Amino acid sequence: MKYVDWGYAIAFGVLFLYVVSLFVRRRRLERAVAIAEQDRAEQDRAEQDRAEQDRAEQDRAAPHGRPAGPDDQPRDVASQVVGVPDGADRDGRA
């Protein structure tokens, strides 16, 4: 019976160890995936915060409440294209 016992013990022992290794690997990888997802969520949140900060800085840098100067006045773009001075109509009449 010695060889038979060894045969069964080795076969089922190895299979048992392999199954345990599968479960351990699966558990570790599931944890790694969960951590990666968490990192990604944090990264997304940080990017969102940064974007909001950038937008706030741009708003602050924009000329709010300043009296309108000559550069801020709307210009007649079409008249500029055809070389008509400001204040004249499309036909060049002042």
Added chain:
Amino acid sequence: MTTTVPGGAEGTMPAPERAANGVDPVGHTAGGADGDAGRERVGDLARGAAGVPSRPSARNVMVVRWLGISAAVSLVATVWLGLWVTPPDKVQGDLVRLLYIHPPIAWVALYLAFGLSALASLLYLWRRTRSLFWDRVAAASVEIGVVFNALTLVTGSLWGRPTWGVWWTWDARLTSTALLLILFLGYLALRRVPADPEVRAKRCAVAALVAFVDVPIVHFSVVWWQTLHQGATVLNANLSPTVHGSMAWTLLLGFVAMTLLFAWMVAVRYRVEVLADQVGGEELEVSLAERRAEGSDPAHADGAGTDRGAS
């Protein structure tokens, strides 16, 4: 990176929908491999490496659980019948009990595991069915096949020592089976070589098909050559099994038990493969994001930031 990719949620999208969105089940975009499209493709491989839902459905979990339970029950029954119920053989005595597990283990290794890996590899290589799903199935199957192949050699050797008087002989069946183990160990080594998932899958599929050529050689070795190993007991030329009664039923139960165990193991191992790809994909994506962040940082902007607009 994520904004430029069509069908950004392909990780949870069924394969046909992903294909309709220009991303096939493998995670490839319809675009070329250069410039922006190339960059998109890398992103897809990173994210599409999962290519399947990140969590299996409740139904699949239930099926796998029942497979596991039925495999365990049938294995216990095989051991009980094999060791305590069946009578000793007239010629071999108690050594015949080893044969209730040795042929079923060999059946799983040679025909189920390596057969499935060859089939999956073929389906991966065929353009119409190409998907990383098949690559993962092949990988899962080969690893299990290697374990069973090694056990085939060990249990065979334990039976051969008292029967033939030697642990090992350079018999055609034994040698071709050992060669099979070495070939598929090579396959597993090849999978560890760092490469693009698609390139790795293609290489491994070819390797699996090349290695599988040895399976028919193992099967017919006892017919083609004069061997010490006995011929087929069940699947012989006349298809008349030379084993009867409780011995035959125990052997049959052994085949069923090992087949169920293999099916359960493939399901579990496949899940491990999916998770490993996901982790690999996440790591790739993180490193790409870091690279991009470096590129967008003015301190690192010289030269590195020139292709920023593409992503």
